[in-house]
Amino acid sequence: MKRRDDYERRRPTAHERGYDGAWQQAARHYLQGHPLCVIHLREGRLVRATQVDHIRAHRGDYELFWDERNWQGLCQRCHSRKTATEDGGFGRRVSEPASKPMSEPVSE
Numbered sequence: 408m409k410r411r412d413d414y415e416r417r418r419p420t421a422h423e424r425g426y427d428g429a430w431q432q433a434a435r436h437y438l439q440g441h442p443l444c445v446i447h448l449r450e451g452r453l454v455r456a457t458q459v460d461h462i463r464a465h466r467g468d469y470e471l472f473w474d475e476r477n478w479q480g481l482c483q484r485c486h487s488r489k490t491a492t493e494d495g496g497f498g499r500r501v502s503e504p505a506s507k508p509m510s511e512p513v514s515e
C-alpha cells in the first residue's frame with residue numbers, strides 16, 4: 408500500500424508536461440496488463456513496453472486520451488521513433504507492410 412501524500416510529494420512538475428499523476432497511474436496499470444511492445448511483437452520479438460502510446464494522436468481530445476482502445480504499449484525506442492515519424496497526423500497507417508517490394512528504389 409502506498410500512501411497518497413507520499414506519492415504526491417515525490418511528483419515532479421508533471422502538469423507542465425501535460426501528464427498528471429492520474430495518467431501515470433493509468434499507464435502503469437495498463438502496462439501491467441500489456442507488458443510487451445506491440446511493434447516489436449509484430450516482428451515476433453519480445454520487448455518490454457515502458458510507454459503507453461496513443462494510437463491516434465489525441466491532440467488534447469479528452470475522450471480519445473482516456474480511451475483504452477486507443478492505447479498501446481511501446482518500448483522507449485519504438486515510441487520515440489513513432490513520435491518522430493508521425494508528425495502529428497494520422498493519415499499514415501501505424502502498421503507498415505511486413506514485406507515491401509524489393510524493386511522499389513529508395514529515393515529520399
Ligand SMILES: [Zn+2]
Nearest residue numbers: 444447482485
Ligand atoms: Zn519496441
